[in-house]
Amino acid sequence: MSTSAKTRIVGSSVPRKEGVDKLMGRARYVDDIERDGMWHGATVRSSIPRGIIRSIEFDPRIDWGEFAVVTAADVPGENHIQLIFADQPCLADGQVNHCEEAIALLAHPNKQKLREAVAAVRIDYEPLPAVFTIEESERQDVIVWGEDNIFKSFLLEKGNVDQAWTGAAHVIEGEYRTGAQEHLYIENNGMIAEYNSAHGVTVWGSLQCPYYVHKSLMAVFGLPEEKVRVIQTETGGAFGGKEDFPSVLGSHAALLAMKAGRPVKMIYDRMEDLAATPKRHPSRIRHRTAVDANGMLLAMDIEVATDGGAYSTLSSTVLSRATLHSPGPYVCPNVRVRSRAWATNTVPYGAFRGFGAPQAIFAIERHMDEIAAGIGMDPIELRRRNFLQDGTTTATEQVMREHVIMDKLLDRALTESNYYARKTQFAQENPASAIKRGIGIAAFFHGSGFTGSGERNLNSLAGVDVTSEGKVRVLVSSTEFGQGTNTILTQIASEAIGLDIGDVVMALPDTGIVPNSGPTVASRTSMVVGKLIQRAGTQLVSMLHDKAGLEESFTRAEFFAACERYRAKLGDVVSLCRYEPPPNIFWDDQKYRGEAYPAYAWSIHVAQVAVDTITYSTEVEDFWAVQEVGRVLNPVLAGGQIEGGVAQGIGYALYEKVVWQNGRMANNQMTNYIMPTAEDVPPIHVLFEEIPFMHGGFGAKGIGELPHDGPAPAILNAIKDATGVSFCSIPLMPEDILAKLVVASSIEVAATV
Amino acid sequence: MNPSWPSINLRVNGEHHSLNLPPMKRLLDVLREDLHLTGTKEGCGEGECGSCSVRMDGELVNSCMVPVLQAQDACVETVEGLACDAELHPLQKAFLEFGGAQCGICTPGMLMAASHLLAHNPTPNIAEIRDGLAGNLCRCTGFIRIFDSVIATIASNAKSQQERNAR
Known part of the structure; x- marks a missing residue:
């Protein structure tokens, strides 16, 4: 079926599949589930950032016989979480490398006694020197990981950067920094586990990637795959924060269940979740850019450094995406990106919506405004002259074969926001007002799906089957955590087969039932898994035509009658499809060259801000998000993704600051880690252009991460427009604005005296 | 005991x-x-x-x-x-239609805050809606579709009221 064909269900705002359960309070999140005889589990954690564990002492005033106690010595298999590299211990063994690292686990039926017992375990340490920042790690005088503190480095080269500087009319340099950001899903991490020697391990929990947890549990317990079962429960937000960490917590709960001989539930409270689980990688990105007299980019020399925390977790792939997004949506003949992920002694940083791209796009999109100022050009015009176009190549020399419409998106954003009129109006009003208004933009792409050869390596399998109760079931390990997986995939299946949405259900996300359709990350579900479900649906209909006499056009009753004929003759009615890479996709991992992503989503953000020069607070007053994400499968869900991502991006820019003390998050409470509330979000105007992508589910590309990429640079560009002062670091707090505005104005005063 | x-x-x-x-x-x-x-x-x-x-x-x-x-x-x-037997409350219906719930974890509290707001002020303006929901954090929606859902509920309540008056 052509992606542009008229559809009945795809493209309409079908209500959220599990919506009624959520609205009635019936949806079962992990903490809503009880198992017979269940105990509660808790974690004894490191109080220092780095050191040797001399001893673990249990206070004799506690009757430890009542408790299940687990340390590294109790791990039956490998004491490592399986991710990209297996360097992170499941439980610290002999040494800790960050504050809040798990050292011992306790379980007891009574939560209060459990809390007292955690406090009664004393760890004796021999402290070791620790590093806390990119700069400290770069000095390499204290080595805290491997031989050089470097988790991963990349070199991306196009053309010859070094020869470009001499002929340039302008060379503009800048350094941009981004801070850690907490996901702040409203449901904290939680898991329930059971263990018995006959069936092995079963865990239920709040998670994104059932097969990631599955892989770690197999290693930690030394069990074959059929003896490990992972079931996702309703998940109250994730945003990447439940990509890798559930492998840790799932292993912990399962170890306690094995030791206790009964089910164990581990639910973090907010303080523990904030202090002990991953956040977005902090970054420092330096740009040096050569531009000709007409504002055409001649060379981009980019240096990306990220703080990865104490273990490698996902730092290498986050760095990869940061590297590939760092040159922005622009054509440049000479590009060099040198990037490194550094080890420090903090909680490992992990996946968070955007996965390195928000850091990279903050830097390039702030820098584009700095270039424009440096050469005296309108920042809109500078971008327009350099946008990628059809047939041009990216920094990895990927040819733009799909239609690129950045000009059109930009025009629409300028018109909808009335950009130039507002800019002129603010310039007139600001001098006489303590409130300084400004307007700024960001232009960006976001690569959909896994990077480079990633999708090929995942080799995802997904499909549909038909139950004897007369329902089509979607078989995927792709999970719902608010973004709309259930709704989108049932829309795609019902459309492809020719049934109603009510005839299609999601199979329980249980590794004992569903195949491995890959992790629920990287804006890949609608595009990659959606395409597999579309193919599986079409294949199912063909199967029924060929083997069970289903006619070319059929009613619902005829369809399910054919399914029963098929079942009687040939057994289970199942249609599975495996990932097939789009043709002409080539990626060279060594040279970092080729098709970095099968498709890109494109966007322009426009932010209007008001900076109060008495309180130094900044309000985002209005916001426009214009994007091309392929086919929009469900307008209400798609709009919700954009608005939610923009709100998180506003938090990233202006509100959300992780305060570190000796490698520990000091503000690990919702009282003092501040996210945007209902009072803080501006009106968000969401506008889509649709160019169906033939290799995505009914034409979809990625959407989930895209909207987090643009708000921070658009807002800081607007603040520059409002105040005339460049800020190059986020989060940008009122005190930061105060410091720079006061300094700037005192210089101004001095100059006029 | x-x-x-x-x-x-x-x-x-x-x-x-x-x-x-x-x-x-x-x-x-x-x-x-x-x-x-x-x-x-x-x-x-x-x-x-x-x-x-x-x-x-x-x-x-x-x-x-x-x-x-x-x-x-x-x-x-x-x-x-909130729901009366199997019949969803008007707020629940609006949240379903307008995308007011995503992951659903804040939704029960958000619904209670919205129903409390409408109980005290049946026709709040957007500033009053924002104020009424300011104590409830949602990390998924950016709040926009929650506001839309409340606004739609106000409209549907007004319509029901008109129909009752007409009878």
């Missing part, structure tokens, strides 16, 4: 309960653990996120901040009491 604990009488969603409980047990835990009403969620445990919002004697409270002794003889309304 623990004789050192008080007997707590409270009415939840119209149903009377008499319970022997530690007086400082959080209302949130009483609802979830003793009454098995797990629709009310814990997000922060310190009154910041509003996920545990319920109505108590007509006031919107964070049930994580209410020792159950304080709920003696109170009428408590939770998300489970």
